[in-house]
Amino acid sequence: MSAPAERPRKLGIAAGSGPLPLQLAEAARASGRDVFIVGVKGAAGSSIEAWPHGWVRVGAMGRFLKLFREAGCEDIVIIGPMTRPTLRDIVPDFRGLLLLPRFIKRMQRGDDALLRGVVEFLEDNGLRVIGAETILTSLLAAEGLFTRIAPDAAHQADIDLAIRAAHDIGAQDIGQGAVARQGHVIALEDIQGTDVMLTRVAAKTPHAASTRQGVLVKLPKPAQDRRVDRPTIGARTVERAAAAGLAGIAVEAGGAIIADAEEMTRIANALGLFVLGFPPSRVESLVR
Template structure:
């Protein structure tokens, strides 16, 4: 019989949408960990019922903590997309009411400030927040060219222009992505996310225009709480970039998540886009 000291720490998963919460749960269970999932209503899918689980509404911070504590969780992973809540959508419980002024200040500052507040709240109450890479290290973008197609010399310059713009955007906690084409920034990500930004570019594209140029760059914000939020791309990002007429996507190696990397590379090759992982050192330079 294992002693408490040798028993693997029980993992709690705060689940937003998408497939990653269950992917983390499966990896943790394969590593011998017990798992309990708390799904955020309106974001997490019903498939979390594969594991012991509970549900919480946005703002019910007391129940959020209570569910993890009652389940005996010690480590917490916060994973999966969730729409940025509007103040009118937050329905706090008593604990949430006490914390509401603190979170309203952070909500007005930016997404990363809000997530740091959630991390602080959990760790102040004895839980340890860990990153998704603890269980799924293969999700992190690797350095180098991932696809058959490579960026041209002019597209390499566009990557550097977009890196600088995304770095400036992130310093203001305003977004993680930028698009550059022919030496100019043509789009910046905002709270609506990358998909909306690319959809707007696609809508503005002239009918019949088959030219493919320009690059999407995504990189972490300078002070980003990487344990709970990293820029992410997936197959849909590749397809949306193609629809927007872009030539490729570049992300920071070890800083961004590539969801379903094999499918991302396959789809990018089918559509004739490049996908590149650049080193963190490339993000250091003068602002535009």
Template sequence: MTVSIDRPRKLGIAAGGGPLPLAVAEAALAAGREIFIVGVRGAAGPAIERYPHGWVRVGAMGRFLRLFKQAGCDDVVIIGPMTRPTLRDILPDFQGLLLLPRFIKRMKTGDDALLRGVVEFLEENGIRVIGAETVLPSLLASEGLLSKAAPSPSQEADIDAAIRAAQEIGARDIGQGAVVCRGSVLALEDVKGTDAMLGRVAAMPAEGRGSEVARDGVLVKLPKPAQERRVDLPTIGVRTVERAAEAGLAGIAVEAGGAIVADAEGVARKADELGLFVLGFPHSRTHGARS
């Protein structure tokens, strides 16, 4: 009698930059899953070469699909930051040329529309796209404080104002974050990302953004209203805490279950070291903040 043993589905990882692709790879391996990483040139780092891997340039959609198919991947996680390409950056292969009109249209709409196009392309070709949190659940922000510090009542009001501002730009597929201080919107995230936004805040006069002595203002990141939540969830990490401190902010707030925290223990340590709060607020708060 032959006994069939269900093997875990082989996992493909479409890797952008940062440590998250490697964290997902290690979690999958620890769970007994085979993996194959496809690194996007110009975004993924050389550390992916420690694992079974291949490389793909932006626009080479045929090779992108073929690498996962040849490796026998059933599921794919798309993880890690990548600079949004311009048309000049894209070097399509034959499959990419066929898809170019579709992707040009999506590029004009926004980042989330572009990523939804990548998801659709993979799933049209028999590969299931899954969220990174299904492999590594601890990546998702939990509800409550990660830090010893907590927001004051006025900072709670700034969080609500920043939620509203982030929802407005998210509805237009522009960005996922906003900085608010004492009721005033100081900056909104655009295609340049969170670091660039915090850099703009850091360059403002101290009276407009708090100071080393008395921090004030908050950074909020949350998913866009129509976000494809399997890819490109808002992400914070230790560097985000450092940049928020450089900008004179009092803290960071993200939607619990709707954001990724890279290295939560490290984020908590750095926040306590620098005197910032890091808060995960419930999804229900994003509805209350609209009023």
């Protein structure tokens, strides 16, 4: 008699905003995994309620852990954009109150330090945090050109400039993105995120829709835990880059997540932007 097949480990998803949490849930279910989603209030959308789910406010670390444990989750993925909370946003439960001094210190050091604290908390309590790409390998950006339009020599020079800038702010745990235009870095991502940065660029760019100069580059931070908070682009990023008058977007292949690459590519082609995945060796050659 053959041994029974090993039961797939149940997946818990800590969900922020955007389409990625549900894309991941669907991929996990298709692979035979049971799924339970914990939505972060103020970030995750109501669409998670079509799945087994619970809700947690920022700071309620005891409930966060309890929801996953009671659902029988063994592996956890943290995915979807979340704005870094201010102290005013945090409403801790008892467990969160005990952890608050530690997390305040991490908040002062940056987003990556804060997320590492969440990962440590989950793993110290018997859960295993994994990267989203272990469930849905197609999430990671491939190397090469996604679009019909390709960057020219001037765009490539701006990409190099933005790579250096994004690497520098990433090393300081500030952000993951930079915009360069015509040989100048004109915007750096901060804790408010890529969308806010691109809105600032659009506000400073006259006749943005017809300008089409400059590039957005997104990179993983040099020391970050790549299981969480990889740089992410998608259709909305392309639309905001177009509104800011940019010519295209470039990300590190294998280092960034693309939310629905097919839809993103369709919109980029329609709007006349390029999207490029460059090899990690390009970053290494520029910042060493």
